[in-house]
Amino acid sequence: MEKNIVVFNNHTGIVETMGPLFAGEGLHMLVASTMEELCDTLAAGQMHLMLIDVELEEKGLGSGIEMIAELRNKSRIPIIVVSRQMAETAKIMALNAGADDYVTAGCNPLELLARVKSQLRRYIQLANLCANIDSIYRVDGLEINDIRRSVSVEGREVKLTPIEYKILRLLVQQKGRVLSIGQIYEAIWHMQPIGADNTIAVHIRHIREKIESNPKEPRYLKVVWGTGYKVG
Numbered sequence: 001m002e003k004n005i006v007v008f009n010n011h012t013g014i015v016e017t018m019g020p021l022f023a024g025e026g027l028h029m030l031v032a033s034t035m036e037e038l039c040d041t042l043a044a045g046q047m048h049l050m051l052i053d054v055e056l057e058e059k060g061l062g063s064g065i066e067m068i069a070e071l072r073n074k075s076r077i078p079i080i081v082v083s084r085q086m087a088e089t090a091k092i093m094a095l096n097a098g099a100d101d102y103v104t105a106g107c108n109p110l111e112l113l114a115r116v117k118s119q120l121r122r123y124i125q126l127a128n129l130c131a132n133i134d135s136i137y138r139v140d141g142l143e144i145n146d147i148r149r150s151v152s153v154e155g156r157e158v159k160l161t162p163i164e165y166k167i168l169r170l171l172v173q174q175k176g177r178v179l180s181i182g183q184i185y186e187a188i189w190h191m192q193p194i195g196a197d198n199t200i201a202v203h204i205r206h207i208r209e210k211i212e213s214n215p216k217e218p219r220y221l222k223v224v225w226g227t228g229y230k231v232g
Helices: 014-024 035-044 062-074 088-097 109-134 162-173 181-189 196-211
Strands: 003-008 027-032 049-053 079-083 101-104 136-139 142-145 150-153 156-158 221-224 228-231
Touching: 003 014, 003 035, 014 027, 014 049, 014 109, 027 035, 035 062, 049 062, 049 109, 062 079, 062 088, 079 088, 079 109, 088 101, 101 109, 136 162, 142 162, 162 181, 162 196, 162 228, 181 196, 181 228, 196 221
Parallel strands: 003 027, 003 049, 049 079, 079 101
Antiparallel strands: 136 142, 142 150, 150 156, 221 228
């Protein structure tokens, strides 16, 4: 999958220097010259890294540091700062403001490419980890691991049929919300819920028998009479 890198400002000629190297690595470069253009670019599509070319002045390093902090507040993607400022103080302040890396302008282009690829690897690994975390749903002692397609209650694995699994996952994803029989049926079978009452009731009963210690007094999967079912 092609990775998108947005370059903000181009004072030191990053675009001309790095463009061919990025293209050779399957990295797509977009250029923004103003903060407004950058925000529009970030909002328009999936960006994977910002390469920020900033002028940092000696005295307090001025608005450049504030700009880095502002960009960090707008996005969580990696930020690599490129600046002519060589002072160690500049690097420290830029990193403290939210930059992930700092490179002095004029460095070896292959070094900058290596740093970009390193940040992209970390970002993508973290994104995948977060995606995995988002695929694990918990309600007290009930856990659904959507990666392994498994269900456990208080650490005890529960075997559900594919339909039972889909129903339980739907209700857990909508924790606390009451879903009607029709809503459940349409979400699982993708058909109009004609005569769905008995079908859903049977599946709910089977799920309760497997996940509840006392199905008659359910802790997790509850009925809201006249309305539907909910978890939590």
